[in-house]
Amino acid sequence: MYVLYHGWRSSASRRVRLCLAEKGLAFESKLIDLAKMEHHAPAFLKLNPNGVIPLLILEDGRSLYESGTICEYLDETHPEPPLRPTDxxxxxxxxxxxxxxxxxxxxxxxxxxxxxxxxxxxxxxxxxxxxxxxxxxxxxxxxxxxxxxxxxxxxxxxxxxxxxxxxxxxxxxxxxxxxxxxxxxxxxxxxxxxxxxxxxxxxxxxxxxxxxxxxxxxxxxxxxxxxxxxxxxxxxxxxxxxx
Ligand SMILES: N[C@@H](CCC(=O)N[C@@H](CS)C(=O)NCC(=O)O)C(=O)O
The missing domain is CATH 1.20.1050.10 (Glutathione S-transferase Yfyf (Class Pi); Chain A, domain 2)
Known part of the structure; x- marks a missing residue:
């Protein structure tokens, strides 16, 4: 199952959750408390050197950051329903x-x-x-x-x-x-x-x-x-x- 490091109010996290929801994909939720700067902890920065959420851990353990990129990845790997134009x-x-x-x-x-x-x-x-x-x-x-x-x-x-x-x-x-x-x-x-x-x-x-x-x-x-x-x-x- 995917693991999503995110925040309920974070705009970029919301994009990824919307994409996962459109695809009907489940994920394990790992909430990051931005006010506690959990996203600047060394272990997190190792996975996303930009120090921002969201971060998606794939089923094989690799990870992806940047909401736009994550959404494109999800659409490529789970094409239905399509969320990118074909043209x-x-x-x-x-x-x-x-x-x-x-x-x-x-x-x-x-x-x-x-x-x-x-x-x-x-x-x-x-x-x-x-x-x-x-x-x-x-x-x-x-x-x-x-x-x-x-x-x-x-x-x-x-x-x-x-x-x-x-x-x-x-x-x-x-x-x-x-x-x-x-x-x-x-x-x-x-x-x-x-x-x-x-x-x-x-x-x-x-x-x-x-x-x-x-x-x-x-x-x-x-x-x-x-x-x-x-x-x-x-x-x-x-x-x-x-x-
Ligand atoms: N371009 C990034 C932006 C990510 C981003 O700015 N995330 C915000 C929450 S919406 C964040 O982690 N802010 C905390 C900070 O900047 O310290 C993406 O789309 O993933």
């Missing part, structure tokens, strides 16, 4: 969507970490913080941890991030969904799965007013269809603040 152009479009959404993660962190990490990170002493930051592999995430622990994002920064998510995600999705039923063609695909965790956060907290039929009618209809999929329930894409 090469649409498949390339699917990959560009995943890459594009990945590039927006910094804007989501500004909102998410204020809930999940801040309560604990603000309690660390300067010495504890310095010690923990040493284990964070990337400069961007070190900065995010530092900000969360010591210098909360300002309302201007939050607004800037909200605008980037609106323009970069919702407006772009609205345009794409005017041309095809789903983000990468006429079938639900990994491109849609890639966007789900972000749209969930926009809908529940970051910009619910943008998720209306008046502002983004196609995204609103897409979101309704996504939430009706049985996999959405199986994957437990619950409310961020209480999952």
């Amino acid at each position: 090469p152009f649409e498949r390339a479009t699917m990959r560009n969507w995943i890459r594009h959404v990945d590039g927006l993660i910094g804007n989501l962190i500004i909102f998410n970490w204020a809930h999940s990490m801040a309560k604990i990170a603000t309690q660390w002493s300067d010495a504890e913080l310095a010690e923990k930051l040493k284990n964070v592999p990337s400069k961007e995430r070190r900065e995010a941890w530092l900000r969360t622990a010591r210098k909360p994002y300002t309302e201007d920064e939050r607004q800037e991030a909200r605008d980037k998510l609106k323009v970069g995600l919702l407006d772009r999705m609205e345009e794409t969904l005017g041309k095809s039923a789903w983000l990468a063609g006429d079938r639900y695909s990994l491109a849609d799965i890639g966007a789900v965790p972000f749209v969930k956060r926009l809908d529940e907290e970051i910009a619910p007013d943008e998720m209306t039929a008046a502002k983004h009618p196609r995204v609103a209809a897409w979101w309704t269809a996504i939430q009706a999929r049985p996999a959405f329930t199986t994957a437990r894409i619950g409310p961020f603040t209480s999952a």
Whole structure:
């Protein structure tokens, strides 16, 4: 059986759970507590040097990280139901969507970490913080941890991030969904799965007013269809603040 190191609220973990659920694949759940920095423990970093979740351990013991890559692997090894377009152009479009959404993660962190990490990170002493930051592999995430622990994002920064998510995600999705039923063609695909965790956060907290039929009618209809999929329930894409 697959073993998934993940977090219920982690966006990238949610993508992999959605993919597993669409495929009807079971997994052993290993929860990683990000606020305790379990993902920066040496044993974890050995398996994922990027120090982030999710991490999937395959049935033969090998492991994979990067949610987009994991989902593609799962679709290649378990082709039914297909989650990648067959047409090469649409498949390339699917990959560009995943890459594009990945590039927006910094804007989501500004909102998410204020809930999940801040309560604990603000309690660390300067010495504890310095010690923990040493284990964070990337400069961007070190900065995010530092900000969360010591210098909360300002309302201007939050607004800037909200605008980037609106323009970069919702407006772009609205345009794409005017041309095809789903983000990468006429079938639900990994491109849609890639966007789900972000749209969930926009809908529940970051910009619910943008998720209306008046502002983004196609995204609103897409979101309704996504939430009706049985996999959405199986994957437990619950409310961020209480999952
Ligand atoms: N590109 C990676 C991003 C993974 C990622 O950023 N995971 C977050 C949770 S959604 C994480 O582990 N954050 C903890 C940290 O950065 O310290 C993927 O898609 O797997």
